[in-house]
Amino acid sequence: MGLPEKHDLQKPEKVEGTFSYEDFGFRSARIKKSVNESPTVKSFYLENPLRKDPLPGQFVMVWVPGGEEIPISISGVEDDALRISVANKGKTTAKLHALEKGGTVMIRGPFGTHFHLNESSYLLVGGGYGVAPLIYAASFISKSGTECTYLVGAKTASELLFLEEARRLGMDVRIITEDGSAGRKGMVTDVLDKLLEEKRFDLVLTCGPERMMYEVVRKALGRGIRVxxxxxxxxxxxxxxxxxxxLDPTGLRVCTDGPVFDGEVLLSTDFGRKKRDASGSVVEI
Ligand SMILES: Cc1cc2nc3c(=O)[nH]c(=O)nc-3n(C[C@H](O)[C@H](O)[C@H](O)COP(=O)(O)OP(=O)(O)OC[C@H]3O[C@@H](n4cnc5c(N)ncnc54)[C@H](O)[C@@H]3O)c2cc1C
Ligand code: FES
Known part of the structure; x- marks a missing residue:
C-alpha cells in the first residue's frame, strides 16, 4: 500500500474501532479576531465550539498546528467568541502568536475548578498575564453590581493588561509597576497590606507568579479574609x-482539583516553594 494522498492526510476516513480527534474531545476553533494587548501578550477571539461556556478560572487545552498542546485560561466570552490571552513565552506560544484571523487551533475543555463568586466585596490581585482569568471573573462580578478593586502589577507600563476593560466594568483600578513607569513603583505585594487595611474585602482572588500569590494568600488569610x-x-x-x-504532599492535581484553590488548602502543600518541571522532577520556585 502506497503513501496516502494529501487529501487523505487532511481528512482521514473514520475506520470502525478507531478514534477521531473529536472522540477525544478536541474541537476545531477558528480565530475570528486577534488583538495585541502588549508587546508580549496577544488575545485571540475563537469561534466557540465548546458544548458549555467556561466559568471564570477554568481553562482549555489548546493544540497549535506544529506545536504542542498547552493549558490556557479563558479571559472572556463575548458575542459567542471565547477569548484567550497568551504570552509569547516559548515554542508553542510563538506558533500561536504567528496565527491571525482565519487560522485554526484545536481546543478541549473547559477544564478545572472556577472562582466562587457570591460575596459582596472583592479584591482581584493579578501579575503579568495572570490577570487573564481575573478579568473574566470581573465581567461576572460587574453584572452583580458588587464592589470590586482590581490591583494589577507588571514589569513596565506597556505590560499592564485590561486596564480600560476593568474601568469599563466599574472596577476600582490600582496599578503598580516594577520600573515605576505607571502607577506606584514596586510589586503588588508592597501595597497589599495598606489596601487590606484601607478597605474591607470579603474575598480576594489572585493569579500570577506563584511567589506573588503565596504572599497574597498569606497576607489575606493573616487578616481573616478568604482567598x-x-x-x-x-x-x-x-x-x-x-x-x-x-501538589505535594497532598496529591491534589492542578488540572482537575484546581486550578482554582482555597488559600487554606494551598498552605498545606508545596505551593510557593516547589513545583514539578517538564520531566516530573521537583524544583525550587
Ligand atoms: C491552568 C493554566 C492556565 C494558563 N493560562 C495561561 C494564559 O491564560 N495565558 C498564558 O499566556 N499562559 C497561560 N498558562 C501558561 C502556558 O500554558 C505556558 O506558558 C505554555 O504552556 C508555554 O508553552 P510554550 O511551548 O510556548 O513554552 P515552552 O518553550 O515549552 O516553555 C516556556 C515556559 O512555559 C512552561 N510550560 C511549558 N509547557 C507548559 C505546560 N504544558 N503547562 C504549564 N507550563 C508550561 C515551561 O516550564 C517554561 O517555563 C497557563 C498554564 C496553566 C497551567
Ligand atoms: S496534567 Fe496530567 S494530571 Fe494534571
Whole structure:
C-alpha cells in the first residue's frame, strides 16, 4: 500500500474501532479576531465550539498546528467568541502568536475548578498575564453590581493588561509597576497590606507568579479574609491521569482539583516553594 494522498492526510476516513480527534474531545476553533494587548501578550477571539461556556478560572487545552498542546485560561466570552490571552513565552506560544484571523487551533475543555463568586466585596490581585482569568471573573462580578478593586502589577507600563476593560466594568483600578513607569513603583505585594487595611474585602482572588500569590494568600488569610488562587503548573494530559501537575504532599492535581484553590488548602502543600518541571522532577520556585 502506497503513501496516502494529501487529501487523505487532511481528512482521514473514520475506520470502525478507531478514534477521531473529536472522540477525544478536541474541537476545531477558528480565530475570528486577534488583538495585541502588549508587546508580549496577544488575545485571540475563537469561534466557540465548546458544548458549555467556561466559568471564570477554568481553562482549555489548546493544540497549535506544529506545536504542542498547552493549558490556557479563558479571559472572556463575548458575542459567542471565547477569548484567550497568551504570552509569547516559548515554542508553542510563538506558533500561536504567528496565527491571525482565519487560522485554526484545536481546543478541549473547559477544564478545572472556577472562582466562587457570591460575596459582596472583592479584591482581584493579578501579575503579568495572570490577570487573564481575573478579568473574566470581573465581567461576572460587574453584572452583580458588587464592589470590586482590581490591583494589577507588571514589569513596565506597556505590560499592564485590561486596564480600560476593568474601568469599563466599574472596577476600582490600582496599578503598580516594577520600573515605576505607571502607577506606584514596586510589586503588588508592597501595597497589599495598606489596601487590606484601607478597605474591607470579603474575598480576594489572585493569579500570577506563584511567589506573588503565596504572599497574597498569606497576607489575606493573616487578616481573616478568604482567598482563592488560580495556579499554573506544568500540565501534560489536562484531565487528571499523568500526575505532572500534582501538589505535594497532598496529591491534589492542578488540572482537575484546581486550578482554582482555597488559600487554606494551598498552605498545606508545596505551593510557593516547589513545583514539578517538564520531566516530573521537583524544583525550587
Ligand atoms: C491552568 C493554566 C492556565 C494558563 N493560562 C495561561 C494564559 O491564560 N495565558 C498564558 O499566556 N499562559 C497561560 N498558562 C501558561 C502556558 O500554558 C505556558 O506558558 C505554555 O504552556 C508555554 O508553552 P510554550 O511551548 O510556548 O513554552 P515552552 O518553550 O515549552 O516553555 C516556556 C515556559 O512555559 C512552561 N510550560 C511549558 N509547557 C507548559 C505546560 N504544558 N503547562 C504549564 N507550563 C508550561 C515551561 O516550564 C517554561 O517555563 C497557563 C498554564 C496553566 C497551567
Ligand atoms: S496534567 Fe496530567 S494530571 Fe494534571
Amino acid at each position: 482563592q488562587a488560580s495556579l499554573e503548573r506544568y500540565m501534560k494530559c489536562g484531565f487528571g491521569i499523568c500526575g505532572s501537575c500534582v
